[in-house]
Amino acid sequence: MGKNTDIMNDFALQELKRIYSTYDGWKITPQMQGSGYDTLVRLDRMSEGHRDIVKVLVTFNKEMPAKLVEELNKKEKSTDGMVPRYDSAVIAPLNADTSVLPAGMKIYTMNSFAFKGNELTWVKKKVAKTPVAVKIAA
Numbered sequence: 634m635g636k637n638t639d640i641m642n643d644f645a646l647q648e649l650k651r652i653y654s655t656y657d658g659w660k661i662t663p664q665m666q667g668s669g670y671d672t673l674v675r676l677d678r679m680s681e682g683h684r685d686i687v688k689v690l691v692t693f694n695k696e697m698p699a700k701l702v703e704e705l706n707k708k709e710k711s712t713d714g715m716v717p718r719y720d721s722a723v724i725a726p727l728n729a730d731t732s733v734l735p736a737g738m739k740i741y742t743m744n745s746f747a748f749k750g751n752e753l754t755w756v757k758k759k760v761a762k763t764p765v766a767v768k769i770a771a
Contacts, residue, residue, distance in 0.1 A: 641670045645691045684717040691724045
């Protein structure tokens with residue numbers, strides 16, 4: 634048996650969990666798929682007697698997808714009758730064009746991807762170099 638997800642979906646989930654940890658009680662539910670790897674995700678949790686709901690747009694595009702940006706601020710009713718606290722955010726590669734987003738929107742940059750010009754590049758972690766012991770013959 635193997636996994637039925639694309640590596641880009643794995644990177645998106647990794648970025649989501651980095652910001653909204655499941656240890657803090659966040660439940661992740663994909664809501665809407667855009668073109669390519671653009672995904673709108675709903676996160677919710679109970680915190681201090683309140684229900685927190687956050688909609689997050691995860692995109693790998695240089696420009697924000699207008700259709701999904703509109704969906705970010707649409708409020709949803711809570712199924713348990715509580716009045717939820719809403720928030721929204723965008724996770725995008727470094728150097729993505731976020732000028733179309735509303736003022737005050739939380740924008741998180743990905744650790745793994747960045748735009749260099751118009752090209753999406755994978756940002757590799759720097760390898761720590763360790764000194765090599767050299768044995769000197771006597």
